[in-house]
Amino acid sequence: MxxxxxxxxxxxxGCGLCVSVCACGALKLVEKTVQAIEVDECRWCTLCxxxxxxxxxxxxxxxxxxxx
Amino acid sequence: xxxxxxxxxxxxxxSGLSDSEIDTVGKYIFEKKADRGEILxxxxxxxxxxxxxxxxxxxxxxxxxxxxxxxxxxxxxGESFNxxxxxxxMPNLISAEAMGxxxxxAIKKKDxxxxxxxxxxxxxxxxxxxxxxxxxxxxxxxDFSFRHVTGRVAKMLLEYAGDGVxxxxxxxxxxxxxxxxxxxxxxxxxxxxxxxxxAIRLERNRVVITDQEVLRETxxxx
Numbered sequence: 001m002x003x004x005x006x007x008x009x010x011x012x013x014g015c016g017l018c019v020s021v022c023a024c025g026a027l028k029l030v031e032k033t034v035q036a037i038e039v040d041e042c043r044w045c046t047l048c049x050x051x052x053x054x055x056x057x058x059x060x061x062x063x064x065x066x067x068x
Numbered sequence: 069x070x071x072x073x074x075x076x077x078x079x080x081x082x083s084g085l086s087d088s089e090i091d092t093v094g095k096y097i098f099e100k101k102a103d104r105g106e107i108l109x110x111x112x113x114x115x116x117x118x119x120x121x122x123x124x125x126x127x128x129x130x131x132x133x134x135x136x137x138x139x140x141x142x143x144x145x146g147e148s149f150n151x152x153x154x155x156x157x158m159p160n161l162i163s164a165e166a167m168g169x170x171x172x173x174a175i176k177k178k179d180x181x182x183x184x185x186x187x188x189x190x191x192x193x194x195x196x197x198x199x200x201x202x203x204x205x206x207x208x209x210x211d212f213s214f215r216h217v218t219g220r221v222a223k224m225l226l227e228y229a230g231d232g233v234x235x236x237x238x239x240x241x242x243x244x245x246x247x248x249x250x251x252x253x254x255x256x257x258x259x260x261x262x263x264x265x266x267a268i269r270l271e272r273n274r275v276v277i278t279d280q281e282v283l284r285e286t287x288x289x290x
Contacts, residue, residue: 003273017144020124020168023104044272046241047167050252051125051142060238062274063229 004036005048011056018048018057071097071173072122078146079120079173081193089187096179102166108149109164115153117174121145124170128162136260139253140208142167151198154180211250216288220248221258222267223287229277238273262286 004026014032024041027034027048034057046059071094076082082093100119102108108126109115119126126143140162143149153160154177175183184191211217224247228236241259245252259275262268267282268275277283284290 015145017125020170021104022168046256049240049242050139051144051167053144055242058240058242059273060240060243062238063225063236063277064274065229065232065277065280066269 002038002040002042004038004042005044005046005057005059007034007036008056008058009033011054013054013056015053017051017053021047021051023047071099075122075146076173079148080146080197081120081148081190083193084189085187089189093183093187093190096175096183097173098175100172100174102170102172104166104168106166107163108166108172109153109160109162111161111163112159114157114159115150116177118148118150118154118177118180119164120148120173122171122173125167126164126170126172127167128164130162136257138257141204148197151194152201155194155198208251208253211254217248217250217254218258218261219287220250221255222262222283223289224248225262225268225275225277226280226283226287226289 012033014029014034016029016034018034019027019029023045024039024043026037026039026042028037029035044059049057049059073087073090073094076090076094076097077085082090085093099122108119111130121143122145124145126149127139128141128143128149129137129139131137141149143164149164150160184194221244224244228239230236239247241255242252245255259268259270262283263270265282265286267277267279267286269278270276
């Protein structure tokens with residue numbers, strides 16, 4: 001199972017915009033805070049991070065050099 | 069469907085209006101719903117309706133001749149789109165698409181003209197909204213025209229990866245943008261450009277540098 005977007009619960013105000021743009025159902029609101037569910041379909045599109053007005057979601061990238 | 073006057077008050081267009089003025093404006097407003105992927109405005113077509121997002125998110129974008137999409141703005145609840153086309157009477161310069169299920173408040177161009185004549189405060193509010201929009205767009209134009217963002221992203225990737233030894237904190241696209249002083253939207257585009265020239269490979273949550281030489285060339289490092 002892959003890694004999921006990281007949610008900062010202290011910053012999340014439960015507006016649900018990320019849930020509305022997530023195409024794979026990886027996010028849901030639980031008691032006014034968003035939670036990430038592990039789903040194979042999450043392609044790291046980063047739309048949830050893009051639309052969050054509070055910078056409460058992050059989708060970080062590892063930067064590596066390919067080994068020949 | 070009852071228009072929520074409390075929500076209307078929270079929209080910058082209608083701030084500072086009295087209760088009776090809000091009620092009057094509300095009579096011209098109607099609701100529209102759209103699903104994910106629905107196009108709400110088409111580039112090059114005239115607009116007849118001004119939209120305010122009340123729930124969900126709308127993206128404003130342009131598509132290049134070769135199919136590349138550039139997102140200009142993300143419209144969240146309380147914000148508007150189609151304003152420029154409505155007010156200038158010119159065709160839309162951009163397209164708008166629902167990023168998920170959205171609920172919009174809308175007002176027809178002819179009704180907006182009536183409201184503007186009757187409530188000059190709204191005209192003052194619109195000037196402020198559009199002035200802020202111009203500032204944002206000038207900043208984006210600066211990125212497009214004067215700075216080689218792709219080159220700066222290439223340089224940042226090389227510096228960040230270093231010699232490839234040791235574990236480094238991962239970076240979000242916003243963090244990459246902050247590191248090189250550009251907008252987040254420009255980073256995504258630049259990464260795709262770098263992938264197209266074979267300098268990197270984008271995996272799910274990894275940027276893999278596949279050709280350091282090409283990356284150096286793009287960064288202007290010889």
